[in-house]
Amino acid sequence: MKIYISGLYSGTNPQPGVGIARSVRAAYPDATIIGVEYSNRCSGIHWNDFDEIWLQRPWEEINIEVHAGEIKKVLDSGALWISSIDLEIMWLAKSFPDGHPNLLIPPITALEQVSKPAIPAHDGFPVKISPFISTQVSDWELHAFCREHNWMVWLKGPYYDAVRVRSWAQLVEMRHLLSTAWATEDLFLQAHVSGYEESISLSAYQGELLDCVWMRKRDLTEIGKTWSGDISEVEPELREPLCEIISRIGWTGGAELEMIRDTGDGMWLLEWNPRYPAWIHGATITGRNIPAKLIEAASGVPGQKAASQGNEFTRVVLEIPLRPQYPLSPLPEPFPGEVGHSMKHPSGLLQFAGMLHKDEKSGSKKKTTTSAATPVPDTFIEDLNTFDLASLSTPTRIFLENTAAKGFRDASARAEAASTDTIRVTNAYSIKTDPDERLIRLALESGFYAEAISIPEVRKALDVGFRPDQIVLNGPAKWWQKETLAEHSFFTVFCDSLNELDQAIDRLNSGGLQTEYIGLRIRTPNVVSRFGISIATPDEFNRVIDAVRRIPQTTKLGVHFHMASSNIGIRSWEFLFQSILRWCSSLEALTGRLIEVLDIGGGWFPEDMDGGADEGRLKKAVASIPDLLPHVKQVLCEPGKALAQPSMALAMQILEIRDEEEHVHDVVVDGSIAELPMHFFYPHRILTQNGSDLSWTPLERGKTRLLGRLCMEHDIVASNVELPKSARVGDILVVCDAGAYDRSMSYVFGRG
Amino acid sequence: MYLEGASTGIGTIESFPAVAPTLPEVTCEAISPQRAEVHATWQHWEASRISHHGESCCEVAREWLTATDHTHLGSGSPFTGPRWLRQRFxxxxxxxxxxxxxxxxxxxxDCGAHASLAYEVFRFRGVPVLRVQMVQQFSEIAAFQWTNNWNPDNADELPWIDRDLIYHEGCAILTGSDRIKVWDSSAGWWLDPRPSEGYGAMRAIRLSDASINHGEASLKWGMNKLPISQWSLL
Structure with a gap:
């Protein structure tokens, strides 16, 4: 009996070929086992269970049609072929559309059923699939997905590679790297699931489940690969539907279902790999030789039964001698300044993926780049149409008046709707977010309070028309330049430290500070922040309790909680909010002081405050307060960023279009990151105007970069955009969502 | 007044997670006199308790503990092991x-104090919880090292060590009507109910301090059926 086994890479992220060979050898001591590899750098070629090695050139040097012909000869000769390389399996399934009795891989129809992330075959299997989204949608939608899932998301390649991304800048960078490496834009984002990694490995032949085992990872490498595990039976509740699925999709070959068991014992299916796992010999050690079952079914020759040596296995690192005919290759020259070199994919899998995509594209004419663009609200267009952009000196910031007014109106309506019989919700406009007087005035007219972090901001609010008792003071340096302000009685003052609270108490007692409410900003224990009063240790919590007890009874108590949901994610914000209610409840219980005002801060992305699936988010949060804090009478909500961000746009002009190989790769504009400092934190929607009918169109996604005018490496205003073919030097581009911190933190640079 | 706020944190979990697949059950043997040597030294030991001064100092501490746990738990299931305790202490x-x-x-x-904190945390989450006393087997070398390391009074022996056996504490949470998981609070992991031998193996276990009104005389831990308040050999 001759058995070919491919996939012998045995580095830190090993392929299963060596494990399969060990298991096959245990069941068939006399079989001729031939290892198939595409690089002599894959150390598995030296494993002594292989009788011969069929070493091919790396994928990029192979004529794959000729190679398919050679494999056919092997199969026709009666040899069996077990592939353990995902891409090779896909290619073989396409190259042998009618299958071959000796080719022990799933048919292409079955592979389509297990394609990630949706894994359609899982229907009927009691597992869940974590939410996912294709990266071919617009950047706007990708950012929303990340916020929705608390920035706990994985960016995954089409076959291999998964990178945890925690910020927009990281997502953009890794998307570029992965799509370049795998020659496709077809990546996806998937929400992270915390829990224990467990999997099922199985053998099946022509739709019959031959055997399967359950494995729990008991130790992992630093990249999450199995280092040790235990093996047990697959419970009937899972085995029965698995049998049905295998039959339904007509599976042949090995497979591994990778799953996460969450802390509530819920099971999540991450991947259905079309091959055995690299730990497969661990199951053989426990008496369950899964690959042997496949050989047995395909050949009709019974294998020797595996002896159980317990139900657990582990790995060690072994040094083995080389096969003399395959001496080590020279080590590539390290690039200057680099350390060593990567051993990842030495057989050229990346290039192989590129070849397969090329074939796929030429065959199906399938477009692999995307046209994803997000439309902007109608008010943006209405506002833009009031400007003669050609007459403006660019770059220039445009105030979208109707958009801004609508935002403030909606915010007032939301506050009204969220108010209850016992709690009044009041918006407070955070002046620092965007100190544009037009916005502050809109806030005043819309019934907002003004939230200031310094005396100059207080003065500005007073100048616009706010009364002192409509002013909320926050931040670590709120009394900066206090000598420039006459004494006033504020609505509330939230202290950022215990020292400040002590001083405020002294000033309250002496009459030097007048405020209806005094409060403290609390920093919860697991939050990394420079702001607020820590309660991370019992002693710190005790000091807070002592200080609150000293607050004069004549001044009412408030608490301020502020974490930007756009940074930490929507659900995380909601849980932190609940956590703050819990802390406040303890504070009330231990001090006897009642909390009457709660400032829930800001930092919301516009869409997260307004509309979407969770409309009424604010209402829900407010409704939950009385359960723990029945004495809260007023909630301050600070939607500054949500309102100011869409209220402005930045018009910029194209200065130069750089054509390379008939494709526009780089465009230089007169705008820059000096005017868009938040470029790294969230995507901006960009509009271009049609020269003939003057209509506005959002830029689609493509391969063009908008380079800013600054002579700075990182001044790239946008990446992955597609300019219309009609774009010319002198055309105006309008970058939307450029209010808020884009405006307030912009700086003067490169202007002489 | 002190407990007014705290008591609001106590609730019950409305639904339990999916029950783990059922394995063949093994009714664990209550200890017979002949085999009692495994845990004989600790036969009458009670689970450790943290005392309360009856004043605000201890109430502040308990509020801090449970509120901190609430923050750490975040969106996690209330059945999540409070590993942050082991990280902190x-x-x-x-x-x-x-x-x-x-x-x-x-x-x-120590493990008793750890178990007491974890017990309190689960209780405040509304998760039915019991105290667990265990006997684990390690090695005489481990025992020697612990005796030297943990011996402020330079005693010849530590009461919780007997040759290669040690007395240990944790807590168990009810994850179904009669099914438990055992949390080793001083290790920060769930103990495996599958039988094992050798270094670290569980030799005997007792569910104690059972204030849960579950109406059962015994609870299932994996394939083991454990009578309440009695030592069981594993």
């Missing part, structure tokens, strides 16, 4: 009696 010797206001300020706590 190293495993080491504790002197008893120990009070709440002292325990939360220690850098090092």
């Amino acid at each position: 190293r495993w080491g010797a504790s002197r008893f009696p120990i009070h709440w206001c002292e325990a939360v300020r220690k850098k090092t706590l």
Whole structure:
């Protein structure tokens, strides 16, 4: 009996070929086992269970049609072929559309059923699939997905590679790297699931489940690969539907279902790999030789039964001698300044993926780049149409008046709707977010309070028309330049430290500070922040309790909680909010002081405050307060960023279009990151105007970069955009969502 | 007044997670006199307790503990093991009696104190919880090292060590009507109910302090059926 086994890479992220060979050898001591590899750098070629090695050139040097012909000869000769390389399996399934009795891989129809992330075959299997989204949608939608899932998301390649991304800048960078490496834009984002990694490995032949085992990872490498595990039976509740699925999709070959068991014992299916796992010999050690079952079914020759040596296995690192005919290759020259070199994919899998995509594209004419663009609200267009952009000196910031007014109106309506019989919700406009007087005035007219972090901001609010008792003071340096302000009685003052609270108490007692409410900003224990009063240790919590007890009874108590949901994610914000209610409840219980005002801060992305699936988010949060804090009478909500961000746009002009190989790769504009400092934190929607009918169109996604005018490496205003073919030097581009911190933190640079 | 706010944190879990697949059950043997040597030294030991001064100092400590747990738990299931406790408090010797206001300020706590904190945390989450006493087997070398390391009074022997056996504490949560998981609070992991032998193996277990009204005389831990308040050999 001759058995070919491919996939012998045995580095830190090993392929299963060596494990399969060990298991096959245990069941068939006399079989001729031939290892198939595409690089002599894959150390598995030296494993002594292989009788011969069929070493091919790396994928990029192979004529794959000729190679398919050679494999056919092997199969026709009666040899069996077990592939353990995902891409090779896909290619073989396409190259042998009618299958071959000796080719022990799933048919292409079955592979389509297990394609990630949706894994359609899982229907009927009691597992869940974590939410996912294709990266071919617009950047706007990708950012929303990340916020929705608390920035706990994985960016995954089409076959291999998964990178945890925690910020927009990281997502953009890794998307570029992965799509370049795998020659496709077809990546996806998937929400992270915390829990224990467990999997099922199985053998099946022509739709019959031959055997399967359950494995729990008991130790992992630093990249999450199995280092040790235990093996047990697959419970009937899972085995029965698995049998049905295998039959339904007509599976042949090995497979591994990778799953996460969450802390509530819920099971999540991450991947259905079309091959055995690299730990497969661990199951053989426990008496369950899964690959042997496949050989047995395909050949009709019974294998020797595996002896159980317990139900657990582990790995060690072994040094083995080389096969003399395959001496080590020279080590590539390290690039200057680099350390060593990567051993990842030495057989050229990346290039192989590129070849397969090329074939796929030429065959199906399938477009692999995307046209994803997000439309902007109608008010943006209405506002833009009031400007003669050609007459403006660019770059220039445009105030979208109707958009801004609508935002403030909606915010007032939301506050009204969220108010209850016992709690009044009041918006407070955070002046620092965007100190544009037009916005502050809109806030005043819309019934907002003004939230200031310094005396100059207080003065500005007073100048616009706010009364002192409509002013909320926050931040670590709120009394900066206090000598420039006459004494006033504020609505509330939230202290950022215990020292400040002590001083405020002294000033309250002496009459030097007048405020209806005094409060403290609390920093919860697991939050990394420079702001607020820590309660991370019992002693710190005790000091807070002592200080609150000293607050004069004549001044009412408030608490301020502020974490930007756009940074930490929507659900995380909601849980932190609940956590703050819990802390406040303890504070009330231990001090006897009642909390009457709660400032829930800001930092919301516009869409997260307004509309979407969770409309009424604010209402829900407010409704939950009385359960723990029945004495809260007023909630301050600070939607500054949500309102100011869409209220402005930045018009910029194209200065130069750089054509390379008939494709526009780089465009230089007169705008820059000096005017868009938040470029790294969230995507901006960009509009271009049609020269003939003057209509506005959002830029689609493509391969063009908008380079800013600054002579700075990182001044790239946008990446992955597609300019219309009609774009010319002198055309105006309008970058939307450029209010808020884009405006307030912009700086003067490169202007002489 | 002190407990007014705290009591609002106590609730019940409305739904339990999916029950783990059922394995063949093994009714664990209550200890017979002949085999009692495994746990004989600790036969009458009670699970450790943290004392309360009856004043605000201890109430502040308990509020801090449960509120901190609420923050750490975030969106996690209430059945999540409170591993943050092990991250905050190293495993080491504790002197008893120990009070709440002292325990939360220690850098090092023993398994009994750890188990007491975890018990309190689960209770506040509304998860039915019991105390667990265990006998684990390690090695004489391990026992020798612990005796030298954990011996502030230079005693010849530590009461919780007997040759290669050690007395240990944790807690168990009810995850179904009669099914439990056992949390090793000073290790920060769930103990495996599958039988094992050798280094670290569980040799005997007792569910104690059972204030849960579950109407069962025994609870299932994996394939083991454990009578309440009795030592069981594994």
